[in-house]
Amino acid sequence: MSLVNKYLEQAYISERKFNQILKYFFFYIDATTDSKLTGIYRNSINKIFNQIRVRIAEYCEANIIFSVGEVELAASYFGGKRKGGRGRGASGKIPVFGMLKRCDKVYTQIVNNFTASGLIPIIGEFADKASVIFSDCFKSYDGLVGYCYK
Secondary structure, three states: OOOOOOOOOOOOOOHHHHHHHHHHHHOOOOHHHHHHHHOOOHHHHHHHHHHHHHHHHHHHHHOOOOOOOEEEEEEEEEOOOOOOOOHHHOOOOEEEEEEEEOOOOEEEEEOOOOOHHHHHHHHHHHOOOOOEEEOOOOHHHHHHHHHOOO
């Protein structure tokens, strides 16, 4: 049995085992169950799962430019506990900005805040100027017409 693996550097598992792990990752099987099925330690499976996630994220980042079309914008807060303040005032929430080209790609990014100066450069980087932008009445989106967006 060969331990040469063209997908993982310095990995001491065979390509056949890696393909099994990848199949279980694809079917959302957790690392503990995967460990029992493949005979590889759970911590090793977790490391491989994380490497797969990083590679998927790198691929998505490199191929995210939206072509001309209809692009939807959304901003929301995630995480945190609802004790104390609610909505934007809730402590521990992470601001996330997202863009969706209808029937195509999605882009999300954690941002520091939802000001126009923070969001418009992101929109300019990923959305074509000829695109039609759909958004809610959030104040930060008011300046998009001035940047040649419809």
